[in-house]
Amino acid sequence: MNAMRTVVIDDTTLRDGEQSAGVAFSLEEKIDIATRLAKLGVPELEVGIPAMGAEERESIRILASLKLPARLLVWARMKSEDIQQCAGLGVPMADLSVPASDQQIQRKLGKDRRWVLANIRRCVAQARDLGLQVGVGFEDASRADPDFLLQAAQTAQAAGARRIRYADTVGIMEPFGVHAAISRLRDGLDVEIEMHAHDDLGLATANTLAAALAGATHLNTTVNGLGERAGNAALEEVVLGLRQLYRIETGVDLKKFPALSALVENASGEPLGWRKSLVGKRVFSHEAGIHVDGLLKDPANYQGVDPAAVGRRHTLVLGKHSGRQGVIQAYAQLGIALEKRQADRLLAEVRQFAVRERRSPDDRELADLYRTLPQHSSSPAQAETVLGERPQEVASHRLAVAA
Structure with a gap:
């Protein structure tokens, strides 16, 4: 048992949650969701993708102007033009995403591993020069060569990144494998480590809990598990699971969660199943x-x-x-x-x-x-x-x- 240990929830309902097919939150809905998340005590919110355009950037500025009691982050591809769009939004940190698996490096980008390492050095430096704190998100980390993933993470650390994100992008991991992968990264790094899980095999929450046990400092979640394809690790499941099973606290109080759950359900247009854990109509x-x-x-x-x-x-x-x-x-x-x-x-x-x-x-x-x-x-x-x-x-x- 872990007594008194804490981890940080970085909720990405307003970024990865909104990337669900057919979901588009209005500005008013984004403000309401962000405000309610902050009131629950969620300490970090990933609130958008600046490169999507001027309207997206303006919504990010407005969210930043609210001065919510939560750190705001934005997401960007590890490209110079994307990074430039993250500046001047009032958001202190950006997650710069780059493929880590040979599958995506070669078949998606048409590049090689040396290019990835050089791009990490260049883009982390660019973001820091813009006054941004930097997280490096390793897309498809779960299919990456473990030795190369560690090398890439150490490169990010040396370049000045404060955090790396292990993304199970296609949702193929299981808890024992996650625990081993995060433990290896934890042993080889001094930076923050974040887990980003997808639910394609129904294991996103289990994988997220395993990452926390292995030493991850930050965990990505979404309200109701909203997200691309089968969704992401559900905020409510992760918070309660950590507390009840492992005595790991997040500072998040879920007593007023039903109103937020209903808001996201209605705003996303994705109805919850009656048997959805913790929030479904029939689960109690x-x-x-x-x-x-x-x-x-x-x-x-x-x-x-x-x-x-x-x-x-x-x-x-x-x-x-x-x-x-x-x-x-x-x-x-x-x-x-x-x-x-x-x-x-x-x-x-x-x-x-x-x-x-x-x-x-x-x-x-x-x-x-x-x-x-x-x-x-x-x-x-x-x-x-x-x-x-x-x-x-x-x-x-x-x-x-x-x-």
Whole structure:
């Protein structure tokens, strides 16, 4: 276990997240996203690509003018004209990206390894002369020859770069390989090391956690895992995973994350899956009778992640697999106290409804089912009380958590 250790989140929702096919944030959305990220305590934000044009550069200037409590960075290809566009934006640091694999050096650039090393020396010096702090991002580092990657990183360090970025550009890495690669770089360098993971194999978060364990000082994330192709490592998963699994802190507080998650979902036009970890609509929902009964007795019985950590609550869902306690709890939230025989009768009705309608009954339908009971000890008026006011989230005093 790592006690008291910290790593720095460098969130790239506004750069790599926006590079998702079909995504284009408005200036107002960028300001809102950046402001909310900073309020959560995210310490670094990669906010754009100056070479994209005057409109992009102006949006970067505006973000810089907000004086948010977060360091801002921009991204550029390792080309003189791109680097020149990074100056005068009010952003202190630029990540200069250059291919590290022979595949991309030869087949994308038509160059060789010697050219890459010379270009690193020249471009890092150019950026520093412009007053910029420099990170060197090694594109396709996961397919690079390890010896050459280390040589290139040491060249960047010698040229004055303060950070290097290990990019798993095509998302082919796994955690053990990441740990070995970052450990090798850590042993051979004195600069900051950043991990940039893609989720093509569903391993972006796992690879990012492995990099942190191996000594990476900075981690790239995006809100909801937004990003090219399958996306990037999700901010919420990385922050909570580091804290819960390894006692590694980032200074990021996710209690108000749902609002940011919804903002990015709407602004990107990319809907979240219901089962998306931590932020999906159903990830803290429970239907099975044994689970609901256990949760009502003590949330720890079926709680691996506390939903309060990400501003959520447990939700009880009535359906085919519900049990008596779930029905009793649902009607209690309507202000109706059920007797055991009533709960058993209603449980059968609820199960039939869920199978027939392929959904859970809503408050009005629950009240209607209650009225069909041949006899009930509670007043019929109870079925009309608090209708439409029952919270979607569990109201039990042991489960309720402020959003």
